[in-house]
């Protein structure tokens with residue numbers, strides 16, 4: 001009787017899971033394992049919103065595994081140590097895990113290799129559609145510009161979508177820990193797990209996506225990012241399905257998934273970009289804790305910025321346009337260090353992701369892969385363009401709900417209990433222009 005371990009990481013699903021598929025087809029019995037590593041908490045990365053979502057994901061994964069005759073084992077500790085211990089307990093001869101892109105994932109893989117040697121099998125194209133490093137420009141180890149990456153990405157071979165195993169056999173008598181969840185969570189968090197992710201995916205209509213994805217009031221983007229972050233949904237399956245569906249909306253949606261892969265391949269090649277400027281411009285960042293706090297609380301006096309920040313606090317999520325506006329305001333208009341803003345996002349985002357968060361922040365701050373690094377998104381013009389009627393602002397800022405139409409973006413004297421702008425509207429570009437040499 002052969003036994004294999006399927007070590008789940010950022011692939012908490014049964015559908016189209018290369019790790020589970022390989023564990024299932026290579027042994028008589030499979031032990032599905034998730035290791036909760038205290039190092040993630042110690043690094044400050046286990047934000048309450050993501051921990052709560054993760055707990056849902058694990059409960060859902062366990063229920064789905066039970067549906068096919070198995071169950072999930074959860075262990076707490078360092079991943080390689082716990083996996084090797086479980087392999088010894090169960091006599092497992094192979095361990096399957098998805099390739100990750102972060103510095104943490106690389107270190108985990110090195111330790112797993114050291115502990116397990118040839119018994120470890122690492123599977124690509126699990127977290128991303130195209131594995132980082134699979135497509136590269138001539139003479140470089142990764143793409144630094146999205147457009148040529150996207151062109152190559154569209155041509156790159158993709159693996160086929162894998163079926164859910166019909167039945168799994170799992171040895172009995174294995175102890176399981178529970179995940180520790182603590183801290184206050186946002187009241188409007190979505191439910192976690194593959195079932196919830198697939199339900200959202202099935203009910204969301206991709207057809208209108210190209211037209212409405214930047215319309216803040218419409219709130220009609222997929223909202224699949226947390227499910228993609230935890231791997232409750234497979235990006236490969238989403239792309240295959242969207243391309244079969246075809247149409248402008250589907251193509252625009254697939255393009256966004258290519259952006260996700262793009263950031264992953266940058267981070268895989270440059271793990272230090274999680275903290276260090278990808279392109280150093282010798283910025284002399286402004287520092288003002290009071291301003292930063294006003295931004296965090298959604299009290300900057302710029303309604304479109306404050307609406308986004310309040311949505312972030314309430315839902316642990318924001319649409320891309322709101323992220324661009326709020327981050328742009330912080331990094332370019334206030335000209336404060338993007339790392340401070342990115343850390344606040346990571347403390348709340350339920351989809352908070354080292355690759356997507358840090359590299360999008362760098363893009364916005366002009367230290368990353370934007371080919372126009374000096375562009376500044378003026379929050380008032382963004383408001384006029386992406387919330388023309390002001391409905392998004394009225395939804396998130398009750399103090400301004402009495403103001404009709406676009407007047408809500410410039411509340412002036414009519415704003416009872418709403419703060420005056422923390423930076424003069426005429427000075428929105430000044431600090432950046434002076435501060436960046």
Ligand SMILES: Cc1cc2nc3c(=O)[nH]c(=O)nc-3n(C[C@H](O)[C@H](O)[C@H](O)COP(=O)(O)OP(=O)(O)OC[C@H]3O[C@@H](n4cnc5c(N)ncnc54)[C@H](O)[C@@H]3O)c2cc1C
Pocket residue numbers: 213221222223224225226228229253256257259260261263318319320321323324327345349351352353354356357358360361364
């Ligand atoms: C400052 C900033 C920080 C961000 N932080 C994160 C983060 O921590 N985690 C995260 O998943 N995304 C992040 N994004 C990217 C993007 O804003 C979110 O993925 C998107 O808003 C999620 O909503 P959705 O699922 O409805 O997206 P949709 O518009 O429906 O897009 C579909 C999917 O494509 C991917 N995607 C879309 N836009 C981007 C993008 N610009 N970069 C990379 N992938 C993208 C996401 O996986 C998303 O779920 C950030 C963007 C900015 C500007």
